Amino acid sequence: MKLTKRLHSCVQLEKDGRVLVIDPGAFSEPDAGLGADVLLVTHEHPDHFEEGRLRAALDANPEARLWTLRSVAQKLAPAYPGRVHTVGHGDAFSAAGFEVQVHGELHAVIHPDLPRVTNVGYLVDGSLFHPGDALTVPDAPVDTLMLPVHAPWNKIGEVIDYVREVKPRVAIDIHDAYLADIARPVYDFALEKLAGSPHTRLTAGDSADL
Numbered sequence: 001m002k003l004t005k006r007l008h009s010c011v012q013l014e015k016d017g018r019v020l021v022i023d024p025g026a027f028s029e030p031d032a033g034l035g036a037d038v039l040l041v042t043h044e045h046p047d048h049f050e051e052g053r054l055r056a057a058l059d060a061n062p063e064a065r066l067w068t069l070r071s072v073a074q075k076l077a078p079a080y081p082g083r084v085h086t087v088g089h090g091d092a093f094s095a096a097g098f099e100v101q102v103h104g105e106l107h108a109v110i111h112p113d114l115p116r117v118t119n120v121g122y123l124v125d126g127s128l129f130h131p132g133d134a135l136t137v138p139d140a141p142v143d144t145l146m147l148p149v150h151a152p153w154n155k156i157g158e159v160i161d162y163v164r165e166v167k168p169r170v171a172i173d174i175h176d177a178y179l180a181d182i183a184r185p186v187y188d189f190a191l192e193k194l195a196g197s198p199h200t201r202l203t204a205g206d207s208a209d210l
Contacts, residue, residue: 001125001210003144005202006032008177009048009132011146013124018096022122022130024057026050027177029204033057037096041068042132043107043119047177051075058083065095069118089120099125104136108153127210130174135162142168144210147199148175149187156190163195172208173201 004012006021010028013020022040024032025048033039033053041049049072058064058080066076067085077084087093091102100122107119121131121138128144133151135158145168149159163171171191179187184201191199202208 001127002207003128003172003202003210004207005172005174005204007204009042009130009146009148009174011130011174012036013098013128015125016097018098020096020098020124021057023048023132024050024053026053028053031056034060036064037061038098038100039064039066039068040100040122040130041066041072042121042130043069043117044071045107045117045133048132055079067093067095067100069120071118087120088118101126101138101140103129103138103140104131104134106134107132108134108151110153129166129168133175135159137162137165142166143170144168145171145197146174147171147191149173149191149201150179151175152178156187160191160194163191163197163199166197168197171195171197171199173199176201 002014006028008027009023010032018037020038021036027047070086073084073086087102089105104121106116119132119134121136123129129142130146
């Protein structure tokens with residue numbers, strides 16, 4: 001399986017000529033979802049869910065399907081009957097040759113005064129886990145952890161402890177649009193020194209074989 005990092009929290013996976021894209025949101029490239037056979041969205045916040053990008057991807061490929069939580073699905077399902085599927089924690093499904101398990105229920109706490117929206121993470125082919133905006137620990141081994149490294153709802157100590165708990169073979173940064181280049185070496189050093197698993201980051205557009 002080939003992983004291509006897109007901007008912010010968007011990632012693209014390719015296998016056997018099929019393409020799966022997670023979270024082509026407003027911080028990702030305008031064409032981030034195009035070419036996808038499978039689209040997954042973790043939650044409704046605009047940096048993860050951008051309706052226009054999803055509509056463009058579904059329009060471009062009549063065979064493409066979207067799996068997501070209810071708040072997102074209800075906005076798109078009427079226009080794409082039979083192509084938008086609602087999922088929640090504990091669900092599992094097959095899509096275009098990919099096997100996907102759903103883990104997690106709520107977005108991480110930003111502030112106690114802000115209500116928490118639903119958030120689901122996706123474990124793809126029992127290998128790569130994308131948690132969305134939460135530090136969800138799936139009840140299954142994780143080979144490649146897509147790591148939300150910087151967000152309004154986390155701090156580096158929590159990110160380090162999350163990697164320690166999941167124990168992936170490798171952690172790769174996502175949710176990094178907020179992180180200034182001048183601060184990246186600080187985050188890299190802390191994760192490499194303390195997280196207990198190899199850590200790396202990809203520039204948007206770079207790929208890695210998993």
